[in-house]
Amino acid sequence: MTESIKPGNAVENREVPDTGRRNLLKLTGVGVAAIGVASFFSSSNAKAQNMTQEWDKVFPQSENVDHEKVTFKNRYGITLSGDLYLPKDRAHNRLPAIVVSGPFGAVKEQSSGLYAQTMAERGFVTLAFDPSYTGESGGEPRNVASPDTSTEDFMAGVDYLGLxxxxxxxxxxxxxxxxxxxxxxxxxxxxxxxxxxxASTMYDMTRVMSKGYNDSVTLEQRTQTLEQLSRQRWEDAANGSPAYQPPYNELKGGEAQFLVDYHDYYMTPRGYHKRAVNSGNAWTQTTPLPFMNLPILTYIAEISPRPVLFIHGENAHSRYFSETAYAAAREPKELMIIPGASHVDLYDQMDKIPFDKLTSFFNQHLAA
Structure with missing residues (x-):
């Protein structure tokens, strides 16, 4: 049995969300719940939120890595907040670098930071960042997302590292x-x-929002969801602020195993973080809209001739996303299936995440 984080349950001095706002989000229609649990914070402008300087990650700090908080702007002028990790023995060398982010609705203090710090221990300069409108990054309203902005945020990270x-x-x-x-x-x-x-334990967010899990959503269900979301825009415009979804990862019993797995990471001391969209908070109700008509992997073949590595758990409910993307990609490509691993195992389980493979992959393809 896992320990859920409840009000009054002190976990590493982190604040705890109000459980009065945590309900199960129904997996109906397009499955708005498929985008994950979410967060409701105060409004801000495009500037970064007040960044913490203390170590507040869900993983221990490495003695072999230098760490600093940084900010940088994306093409839309939104200030993004990141954690920069540098190998201590870098001297004055110019090193290969990696931009890291995810999961959708998480913050840099969780899985992406763990990946980034571990790869910095292995000789890379790494940058884990909070996407626009979430965590310590800027943008308003809070806790909204679009595939265009999210794609841009990655490229802004490349801008930063390249300078x-x-x-x-x-x-x-x-x-x-x-x-x-x-x-x-x-x-x-x-x-x-x-x-x-x-791409580790990947989701295609445009596919799951527009078609549901395993592409199970009918045209009638999709139309009904779009009707609801479209009319919600009038409500938000009239109110001058967006309405937020009810979070769904307080377990009531009888949920699918993948929802239990998400809860085990985001809502227990294992991975809970007060700023994470997925740790008992909420996205805006209309967040799914831009994902509904924009398949983000249309041009995946154009990654070639640069290499792509897919990593997925053997038992992950989401495995079909990597398998489909792998089939659409061109060589050089590789799909690595981790025996016995679930979707969430690849968030933080050090015995499941193949860091040796990640290191050899980037050493080979980021060679001088």
Whole structure:
């Protein structure tokens, strides 16, 4: 049995969300719930939120890595907040670098930061960042997303690393986790500066929002969802602010195993973080709209001749996303299936995440 985080349950001095707002989100129609649990924060402008300086990650800090909080702007002028990790023994060398983000609705203090710090221990300069409108990054309203902005955020990370004096700008790679695996592939198809990309336990967010899990949504269900979301725009416009979805990962019993797995990561001491969209908070109700008509992997074949590595768990409910994307990609490509692993195992389980493979992949393809 896992320990859920409840009000009054102190976990590493982190704040706890109000459980009065945590209900199960119904998996109906297009499955608005498919985009994940979410968060409701106060409004802000395009500037970054007040960034914490203390170590507030869900993983321990490495003694072999230098860490600093950084900010940088994307093409839309939104200030993004990131954690920069640098190998301590870098001297004055210009090193290969990796931009990391994900999962969809997570923050850099969770899985992406773990990936970034671990790869920095292995000799890479790495940048884990909060996407626009979430975490410590800027943008308003809070907790909204679009595939275009998310793709741009990755490219803005490449901008930042390419100007850093510890980075060889001709040796930059990308890692996208979960929903940001699809965003990573979309970004790299466009951004020819990136030399190699990894999608770990990936989701195609446009596919799951528009078609539901396993493409099960009917045209009638899709139309009904779009009717509801379209009319919600009038409500939001009249109110001058967006309405938010009810979060869905407080378990009531009888949920699908993947929802139990998400809860086990985001709502227990294992991975809970107060700023995470997925840790008992909420997206705007209309967040799915831009995902409904924009298949982000249309041009995945154009990543070639640069290499792409897909990593997925054998038992992951989302495995079909990587298998479909792998089939559509061109060589050089590789699909690595981790025996016995679930979707969420690849968020943080050090014995399941194939860091040796990630290291050899980037050492080979980001070689000087």
């Amino acid at each position: 850093h004096n510890s980075v060889d700008r001709e040796r930059i790679g990308v890692i996208g986790i979960c929903g940001w695996g699809g965003m990573a592939l979309s970004a790299v198809a466009v951004d020819k500066r990136v030399k190699a990309v990894v």
